[in-house]
Amino acid sequence: MTQLNRYILLYQHLTTQSSQNGWHFWKENRRISLIFPHFPLPTLHSLLSLLLGIAIWATIPSIAFAQTNAPTSIQPYLDRVIQQITEFRLDNGLKFIVLERHEAPVVSFVTYTDVGGADEPDGKTGVAHFLEHLAFKGTTIIGTKDYKAEKPLLDRLDQLSTQIKAAKKAENQIEVAKLQAEFTKLEAQAASLVNQNEFGQIVQQAGGVGLNAQTSADATIYFYSFPANKLELWMSLESDRFLDPVFREFYKEQQVILEERRMRTDNSPIGKMIEAFLDKAFQTHPYRRPVIGYDEDIRNLTRADVQQFFETHYVPSKLTIAIVGDVNPAEVKKLAQTYFGDYKAKPAPPGVTLVEPPQQQTKEVTLKLSSQPWYLEGYHRPSIKDKDRVVYDIIGSLLSDGRTSRLYKSLVQEKQIALSATGTSGFPGDKYPNLILLYALTAPGHTLDELATALHSEIERLKTEPVTKEELDRVKTQARAGLLRSLDSNMGMARNLVEYQVKTGDWRNLFNELEAINAVTTADIQRVSQATFTPENRTIGRILSNE
Known part of the structure; x- marks a missing residue:
């Protein structure tokens, strides 16, 4: 072409x-x-996903999410x-x-x-x-409008930018002003094209x-x-x-x-x-x-x-x-x-080869900022290719997904020590081993220590008490519904297909997710929780108010 x-x-x-x-x-x-x-992007995505969910009943009327x-x-x-x-x-x-x-x-x-x-x-x-x-x-x-005229201007702007940085480093203000004046003039000329x-x-x-x-x-x-x-x-x-x-x-x-x-x-x-x-x-x-x-x-x-x-x-x-x-x-x-077809083949560069070593002790970071106090905890977890990836996602949902989650009901509704309590699994990405991240915003008159104690109590429950069948079924229902909503739109399906193809090696793995969700047991939840939620695997973040 x-x-x-x-x-x-x-x-x-x-x-x-x-x-x-x-x-x-x-x-x-x-x-x-x-x-x-x-609207923050995650909030808007959630809202739009909810609206998309309405349409799914027209195309898949026989879905019975609450059934095993x-x-x-x-x-x-x-x-x-x-x-x-x-x-x-x-x-x-x-x-x-x-x-x-x-x-x-x-x-x-x-x-x-x-x-x-x-x-x-x-x-x-x-x-x-x-x-x-x-x-x-x-x-x-x-x-x-005219690339032949535009290209030399773009090249000259690059040269001037390099020269300006060098002049600033040398603290030559006269040269900086001279170069900056030429840069501004040429940038306007380039913009006109x-x-x-x-x-x-x-x-x-x-x-x-x-x-x-x-x-x-x-x-x-x-x-x-x-x-x-x-x-x-x-x-x-x-x-x-x-x-x-x-x-x-x-x-x-x-x-x-x-x-x-x-x-x-x-x-x-x-x-x-x-x-x-x-x-x-x-x-x-x-x-x-x-x-x-x-x-x-x-x-x-x-x-x-x-x-x-x-x-x-x-x-x-x-x-x-x-x-x-x-x-x-x-x-x-x-x-x-x-x-x-004219896109020339080239050797692909190697992916990320650095491997994060196992964490050996609790890490902490504290910032004093103009903010209501926040409390964060993160735990390392495996990548999307791990056999327990769905178990980790279910654990994240049990703890922090919505108003029916354990953290929200305990910290926000019952104890009223937090204004919000939520989290995410697979942060900041899931192609490589990543984090389960949990975080809460203190309610007025309450402390970060109270949040930490309440959060740890809910984590210990997952490790020591089997999740009830009713609660696990509810979370599975939410997970299935979320997956199916994403498959209902053309765009949602397209994004899921390419992501599973690239990250797992085969787009067909997308269609195994419902089976994988259904296969998660209370024993899986307890086993993975005990292996993951340990003090040595924990990172803590605190935002303290400086006001």
Whole structure:
């Protein structure tokens, strides 16, 4: 596929009115974002998952979540889904997973890049997240009015940035001012050649919704949905994003990311604590570092650093693409070969080889901040590949998932010593051994010692008292419902398929989860709890109020 052909295809879509339905979906998506602008991401995800749950009853009316034979009751549905999945791998190593769903003329696309914050070199933290930002800036065709004129300006800006840093280090203020004046002038000239957000505009005008990306410690994921008749446009846009990227507006995004860090970490008590907590809990593994990066690292990153990281890690064999919706797998394969076939194969870099040594004693970190006191505890647990992964997730749910969890009922409702008590299992990622993290916010008039005592009491109960069948069944029901909700939408299915493919080696493992959940016993809960919740495996975090 030549650049000229790509340009012709893009031009055709840019000059064609998008469908009324596509425009309607985009408006509704925008309306939701306006209604919930200040919701934390996890809260909004939970809310949207709840709304999605309503729809599942229309497609799987026979599910009986409260019954122990629930996995059997929906197995025919899962079998039908599996039969509708096609997978293939291009010669360059790029893998596609395609699920046909013809109920509506829409398709969801997820490009899963098996590289995240854990893969960054020391001193370059935040580069994976930085690259995610720049992946929306376009190519030599998209996002520019005249790339031939733009390129020398971008190169000169890089030179000036290096010179400015050197002059600042030498404390030559006159030279800094001179170089900065030239930098500002050239940056304005480069900006005048940019077609702002053209990538997003193309997607929007063609009826696309949900254009976004996210970077975690484990991966970087790009995703959005299109009307079914825009399959080829997606192929063109997504392949160009990786075959012909231009990392323009680098210095503008650098300031955006620094502000993001200030908001989420530097000016957030719990953000500061999480960063310090991970640094304490992990001695050697890169899970100890923040995905957004350290402030100094972000400031010192260069466009060359991003380019090198991209060329090293964004190789075809590290990418897995899931396409779920109203598509023909044969057409997908043909178009994939046309648009992604030119993506040159390269040796994949080694993954993270550092292994976190077993923790030998309790670790503690305390911060004095302008905040109501918080109490945190974390315990090391195995990765998603471990045979007990579902047991760990069930334990996390028993302790900290929602208002029916043990911590909430004990600390918040009964003792009223906490305003909130919750947690998560698989933090900050689950590709490698990670943490079960539990945390609570003190209620006025109560202390962190009270929280610690109450939390330990609930942990000891798991170790010494078998969980009742009724409580275990309730948590299993919640786990099954959560999994099934995620499978009900095209996007949820696509994200799950690629994640299980990359992290466990086979997307089929996704469809074994219900059986695995059902197989968890009270003895499993007690066995894993006794092995995990030990003083030597514990990390404690405390936020003390400095007011």
